[in-house]
Amino acid sequence: MPQILVDHSAELDFDRTALAAEVHQAITEVIDTTVADCKTLFRPAGGHRVGDGTSGEAAVLVEVKILAGRSAEQRAELTARVLAALRARIAGPAAIGVQVTELDRDTYRFVHHPGH
Numbered sequence: 001m002p003q004i005l006v007d008h009s010a011e012l013d014f015d016r017t018a019l020a021a022e023v024h025q026a027i028t029e030v031i032d033t034t035v036a037d038c039k040t041l042f043r044p045a046g047g048h049r050v051g052d053g054t055s056g057e058a059a060v061l062v063e064v065k066i067l068a069g070r071s072a073e074q075r076a077e078l079t080a081r082v083l084a085a086l087r088a089r090i091a092g093p094a095a096i097g098v099q100v101t102e103l104d105r106d107t108y109r110f111v112h113h114p115g116h
Contacts, residue, residue, distance in 0.1 A: 001110060002027050002038045002084075003065040003104070009058035010044035014089045023064075026081040030074050031066060050095045058094040060086060069101035075100040 002025055006016075024038040048060040062082055066075075082098045090096070 002033055004033075004040040005037065005061075005063045005065070006040065006042045006060065007045055008042065008060045009048045009094075010059065012058040012090065012092070014091075016042050017078055019085055020024065021087050022085045023082055023100075027066075027078065030078045030081065031070055038068070055077055056093060058090070058092060058095050060096045061092065062086065062096075062098045064098070064100045065103050066100060067108065068101070068105050085111065
């Protein structure tokens with residue numbers, strides 16, 4: 001169920017595999033889910049701008065989508081862990097944002113589509 005969307009400056013060099021593994025593990029420690037249920041998409045952005053563009057910072061924006069019903073404390077803990085994982089893996093200057101959002105339990109659906 002958890003969906004992790006990582007939008008980042010295309011030129012940013014970091015270990016995506018290790019980041020996803022750490023974030024997936026953190027999610028299982030904070031909410032009731034499994035690593036197998038976690039899905040991460042890395043989406044390099046062709047262009048970005050931080051502030052007036054003079055800082056030279058890359059940009060990384062992460063949204064972690066989880067089913068509704070978790071406490072504010074759980075969501076804040078998850079935000080802190082994802083932010084720490086990003087800071088540990090990004091060597092250069094970067095503007096980093098992390099948001100945990102909730103998926104509506106009544107309308108969210110997910111399937112493993114076997115193809116045709």
